[in-house]
Amino acid sequence: MIHIPNTGLYFCIAFAVMLLATWLMSRQGRHLFTKDPLRRKFTMLEMEFPAKSYELETLINGIYLLPDEAPKTIKALKKQLLLDYLLFIPAVYSCIYILCMHIAVELKTEVGRYWFMGLGWAQIIPFILDYIENTYFWIMINKRNIPVPKPDVTKPEPVSRPFKMMQLLQVFKWGIPLIGAVCSISVVAYFWLSGRY
Amino acid sequence: MPAKKVDKALNSKQLTVDDFKNDARVKACADHVRSNPKVVSDVLDDEGNQYVHLVQKGGGVLGVALVGYVYILEQAGIRFLKMAGTSAGAINTSLMVIQDDKTKTKSDYLIDALSKLDMFRLVDGHPFAKRVIKHFVKDPDYTKRVKKIVRTAAIVLITLLVSAFVLMGLQDDFPILSIAACFVFVLMGLYFLGLGVAGVYFSSLMKRLKTAGFGVNPGDFFYDWVKYHMKANGVNTVADLERRARKVPKLKIRTPRTDGIDNLTGDVVFITSELVTQNKFELPRMANLFRSENKMGELQPAGFVRASMSIPVFFESYYIKDIPVHDKKIQELWAVTFDLKTPPDTVRFVDGGILSNFPINLFYNKDINIPRLPTFGIDLDDSTPEDKENVPENWSLVGYLGRMFNTVRYYYDKDFSLQNKVMNLGVGKVPVSEYNWLNFFLTNQQKIDLFAAGAEAAKKFLDGFNWKEYKDGRHTYFIQKTKA
Numbered sequence: 001m002i003h004i005p006n007t008g009l010y011f012c013i014a015f016a017v018m019l020l021a022t023w024l025m026s027r028q029g030r031h032l033f034t035k036d037p038l039r040r041k042f043t044m045l046e047m048e049f050p051a052k053s054y055e056l057e058t059l060i061n062g063i064y065l066l067p068d069e070a071p072k073t074i075k076a077l078k079k080q081l082l083l084d085y086l087l088f089i090p091a092v093y094s095c096i097y098i099l100c101m102h103i104a105v106e107l108k109t110e111v112g113r114y115w116f117m118g119l120g121w122a123q124i125i126p127f128i129l130d131y132i133e134n135t136y137f138w139i140m141i142n143k144r145n146i147p148v149p150k151p152d153v154t155k156p157e158p159v160s161r162p163f164k165m166m167q168l169l170q171v172f173k174w175g176i177p178l179i180g181a182v183c184s185i186s187v188v189a190y191f192w193l194s195g196r197y
Numbered sequence: 198m199p200a201k202k203v204d205k206a207l208n209s210k211q212l213t214v215d216d217f218k219n220d221a222r223v224k225a226c227a228d229h230v231r232s233n234p235k236v237v238s239d240v241l242d243d244e245g246n247q248y249v250h251l252v253q254k255g256g257g258v259l260g261v262a263l264v265g266y267v268y269i270l271e272q273a274g275i276r277f278l279k280m281a282g283t284s285a286g287a288i289n290t291s292l293m294v295i296q297d298d299k300t301k302t303k304s305d306y307l308i309d310a311l312s313k314l315d316m317f318r319l320v321d322g323h324p325f326a327k328r329v330i331k332h333f334v335k336d337p338d339y340t341k342r343v344k345k346i347v348r349t350a351a352i353v354l355i356t357l358l359v360s361a362f363v364l365m366g367l368q369d370d371f372p373i374l375s376i377a378a379c380f381v382f383v384l385m386g387l388y389f390l391g392l393g394v395a396g397v398y399f400s401s402l403m404k405r406l407k408t409a410g411f412g413v414n415p416g417d418f419f420y421d422w423v424k425y426h427m428k429a430n431g432v433n434t435v436a437d438l439e440r441r442a443r444k445v446p447k448l449k450i451r452t453p454r455t456d457g458i459d460n461l462t463g464d465v466v467f468i469t470s471e472l473v474t475q476n477k478f479e480l481p482r483m484a485n486l487f488r489s490e491n492k493m494g495e496l497q498p499a500g501f502v503r504a505s506m507s508i509p510v511f512f513e514s515y516y517i518k519d520i521p522v523h524d525k526k527i528q529e530l531w532a533v534t535f536d537l538k539t540p541p542d543t544v545r546f547v548d549g550g551i552l553s554n555f556p557i558n559l560f561y562n563k564d565i566n567i568p569r570l571p572t573f574g575i576d577l578d579d580s581t582p583e584d585k586e587n588v589p590e591n592w593s594l595v596g597y598l599g600r601m602f603n604t605v606r607y608y609y610d611k612d613f614s615l616q617n618k619v620m621n622l623g624v625g626k627v628p629v630s631e632y633n634w635l636n637f638f639l640t641n642q643q644k645i646d647l648f649a650a651g652a653e654a655a656k657k658f659l660d661g662f663n664w665k666e667y668k669d670g671r672h673t674y675f676i677q678k679t680k681a
Binding site: 052112186 | 324390404
């Protein structure tokens with residue numbers, strides 16, 4: 001178990017960086033446009049959670065169908081990804097790690113300690129997955145005319161391997177930090193309300 | 198074999214044409230109409246088939262019943278000259294009209310297409326939305342399910358809050374309970390996480406809905422499915438579709454009539470509602486409002502059917518873009534048709550059912566004294582006895598809004614029907630109140646039941662139909678109108 005000195009200070013710094021990154025990224029989000037079937041806005045979340053196979057590919061192809069806006073959109077996407085790489089990812093997982101480790105130290109039961117310690121270290125998994133995902137997006141957005149198979153109504157809908165992998169990745173990338181954050185905040189709330197903090 | 202086992206076996210297999218046609222109820226109807234031939238029209242072909250115009254009502258998946266109805270009409274030796282439909286009616290109409298020879302039955306192809314169609318794939322939106330739709334639309338009254346889920350969520354939350362309250366109160370006296378209290382807090386956190394995720398997901402779906410033209414499902418599979426059938430029948434362009442629809446076999450008039458078969462042509466009409474100019478469109482007839490003659494090939498006829506069945510919110514709207522607004526001929530057409538000086542660059546269609554779900558007025562010609570052939574209409578009746586007995590004071594807000602919307606929606610067709618009651622003599626009603634029109638997850642048994650309901654309604658209609666009475670009615674009505 002790692003006892004982090006000045007937990008509150010480190011947590012606040014990481015949290016502030018996370019908020020700053022979120023604000024900067026949301027500003028970039030104003031420039032994201034695609035054509036599907038008409039010109040429309042899209043968000044990074046749409047890229048992370050495509051509803052079905054080849055939706056990401058269709059969305060990226062749609063960006064280049066707006067020749068006047070495509071350079072701006074690609075530039076904004078790259079800026080978002082860079083901010084994610086450099087600020088958001090390190091900050092958000094550090095926040096959760098600090099919280100989990102702090103709770104682990106405070107708890108009296110062995111099970112609780114190991115659970116929160118495990119949750120803390122487990123943040124390394126989504127941390128790595130997030131970098132993999134961003135790298136994948138970075139490669140994809142530079143491609144033009146990504147092949148999308150033509151629909152065949154007589155055959156079952158094709159499911160691409162990247163789509164399946166992406167779904168699995170999202171489960172771990174979002175599941176682990178969310179459980180870590182929620183469990184920690186719940187225990188913090190318990191400590192506060194019971195006056196043992 | 199016990200009934201449940203039969204159902205299970207039936208529901209797990211791929212349906213065939215024979216599964217529909219060999220159903221005992223359907224067979225009985227087919228045998229009945231074959232052995233009780235009836236005069237329904239004065240227009241015949243060399244094989245003795247009688248010709249009528251046909252209008253099919255919209256109604257989502259209830260359209261399966263339309264197929265059963267058409268099958269029995271064909272078994273009675275009836276064929277179709279002009280055809281029209283809205284939404285599900287447009288789908289059936291399109292699959293009938295694309296088949297080349299009007300003297301041949303069309304329902305075999307329809308049933309085959311239906312049996313091979315995985316309706317689940319029509320719901321081609323986000324997987325979550327798909328799951329929600331599947332969960333809620335199985336029963337006609339889905340609000341019960343919503344209430345049940347909300348109640349369960351409320352009970353779980355109350356239980357957690359009470360547990361936390363009690364455990365925190367007792368933990369000073371019984372320190373062991375502090376672990377349980379802490380655990381309940383974690384459970385509460387997870388509960389709120391679930392709610393939060395659901396909320397964020399829902400809001401992202403709403404955003405998505407907005408960007409997708411307020412449609413949960415893109416309707417791409419449906420479009421491709423219709424296009425596939427059109428292509429398989431050699432219909433690739435709007436001109437192909439119109440040619441196929443207009444084609445008429447060698448016809449003759451029943452003796453002793455002497456008025457001949459002049460001017461009798463086939464036709465096809467799909468009804469759709471357009472939101473930019475707020476008009477009702479009859480396609481493919483009005484396709485020349487979107488493209489000049491030499492560029493008509495850019496329009497895909499499957500798009501017209503897709504436009505007609507764009508159930509608002511359930512499916513995305515269908516767009517026709519890049520209308521040549523500076524083309525003089527197109528400007529003139531818009532001015533003449535809709536009194537619009539500037540045509541829109543893009544039009545956006547939603548389901549024709551919001552304006553005219555049962556366009557029985559299409560083939561009515563007020564200048565005809567004694568018709569040579571009747572217009573048959575297939576009406577899907579989803580009203581329940583409770584609807585009629587419903588006490589207006591007891592309506593919920595949803596019920597009230599629903600009634601208001603339906604009053605507006607149905608009145609266009611109802612007005613015609615009330616003013617031209619004689620046209621109702623050609624309309625048969627299929628009772629379908631026990632099915633939800635948006636249940637794209639029908640089991641095989643339900644599909645066969647709907648088909649059989651259509652077949653039984655067609656048999657009942659034919660038993661009650663009297664061609665002489667229809668003609669006399671139209672004649673009397675013609676005289677009344679002329680005098681007026």
